[in-house]
Amino acid sequence: MKFRGKIVDVACLNHFTRVVTTISKLTKTCVLRLNPDNLFFVLSGKVANGGVSMWCELSQANFFDEYQMEGVSPENNEICLELAPENLSRALKTVQNAKSVKVKLTKKHCPCLTVCAELPTLSSSSRVVTHDVPVDVIPKRLWHEFKEPSVPDFDVSIYLPPLKTIKNVVDRMKNLSNFLVIEANMNGEMNLKIETDLVSVTTYFKDLGNPPWGDGASQDGGPTQSRDPDSMAEARVDVRKLQQFLVGQQVNPSKSMCNIVHQSVLHLILLHEDVSLQYFIPAVA
């Protein structure tokens, strides 16, 4: 099992660092999956994380100048590692001005993802800094827990308002209630609501637009069929989980949307040209 990647371009390094930093704000530990074309940061929905799950996909060619890997076996040409993204983020943040950064799988005191950077100096020789991020290798028999999630059979799919706006609203709502209802319809309308004994507050968004999923993405009984466009689908979620998703966003997405499975799950999708992030928040009663 081997992995070695090299980033030389400073913009790519910066972008990669921001992605990793975003992930580090979403979860303390996650799984990194590597295959010849992509990297995935995966958080599987377990009771321990309150049922929240995450899938972040990066196309390696858009970040790495060199990328070589050998998976567990030729038939299973993949590597699966568990790590603390905060460590990786910290390591990358300190080397933003490096001439080149190599990331490789090594075995030091334990299996590590080693970030090795060559830093520019005033003298003739370079300064070399090495960060060893300890990882746990996930054995193949557990890989099924970290598969790409399928798009749920949603009731409504809608583009999100600017994340910053939502964040401002959610930040203030958090002070009033622990739970927030997010509802939307196929007419481009979305409401964020909180309701307590004393007060209820609703923020209305209009003209957001609904993504055209088309035949490829929709499952049986997709949203376009026989659904009253004004009918709202809602999900009541823990406001802190939603806030956590919004707080760490460092990557400005070109498209952001959410799918709501009525009273079941809130599926948030952020798309960037070379990174996609999906985040699932379960609905509570």
Add this chain to the structure above:
Amino acid sequence: MQCVVTGGNVKVLAKAIHSLSRIGDELYVEPQEDGVSFSLQLTVFLCRYSIPDGRNFRCKIAIKSVQSVFRSLATLEKTVEKCHIELNEQKDRLTFTLHCKHGLLKTHNLSYQDSESLQAVFNKDTCTNEFRAQPRVLVDTVAHFPPSLEEVTVTVSDERMWVRNHVEDETERSKAMLTELCLASDEFDHFVVKTPNSVTFCLKEFRGLLVFAESSNLPVSMYFDEPGSPVVLSVTDGVLEGNFVLATLSDDPSLPKNKTGSIAHAPPSPPPDDFMNDDMDSYLIAMDTSVASGPSTAGPSASTLTDPCTSKLPEANHRTRTHSEEEEEEMEDGSERPPNKKFRSLFFGSVFPPSPKMSTQPVTTQEVLASDSEDES
């Protein structure tokens, strides 16, 4: 005791106080022949000085109180013309009077506690390893380590210096993130290694010193011998010299052991750029076939020493300072402290030779126009 700090030196004094406040909570004040020492454990810099009698006196003050006198560096620079420092032993009070523009006087009366005279034992000249670098190099180096990191290990060979984080706890060692930076000798202004080995010391104090060195743009010198003996960090310019003595761990099993004169035990240069250092496959096979995963870490027995960063001052090992006209405060040669007593101290000494004017200069009393002290004098 009375003394005056004038002009730009007020700002330097203020910066030193702020720098010291990052390291400790109590300031020791000790009048001497050629200056007053304010410090964490020792001295800073002054100009004119007079002492009524030759008695050895030393007191300590909460550093936050002194910091409040020199609160805003920017304002100090613009408005303060000189700083008058007076010790009133009858009232147990140290008075700082800032003479500002437009005839404004700000008087701060600080209470102090008596304390014993203490000196750390060190001798830079006998240290076998000596380095000097511009502060930026060192600031950039420590930037790679998280602010919460307590200790670093510095390893040197003929040509290089490695700086890495020290992981104290053995159980943490298997799961901790390790960071290592390698500096080549040509990044230093001066680099002499006679005994290649490693020392571990507190990073927090080091950072405090670097802040001061960088703001004053002074190169930092580093001297050490071997684990257990202190590391001396020193900043100097024409007017002052500061020596910062840090204790080191005397026995760290995780450090590469030094054999006399042998360089082989310093960390090797970065391995050739291949995939991996070790064979992951055998590790994987072992993992798959056993229930308990993870390699066994046969860690060496943990060091029995206490963390150098939480030590107290050693019992007084009083030595009278031998003052000289030169820059350094010479320490007598002699037995070193037992290595596992830990201490931190910061020495700044005035390099002005005591001029005849100093001791006879009468201190003119000033009218206090505005005082924020509670009691009147």
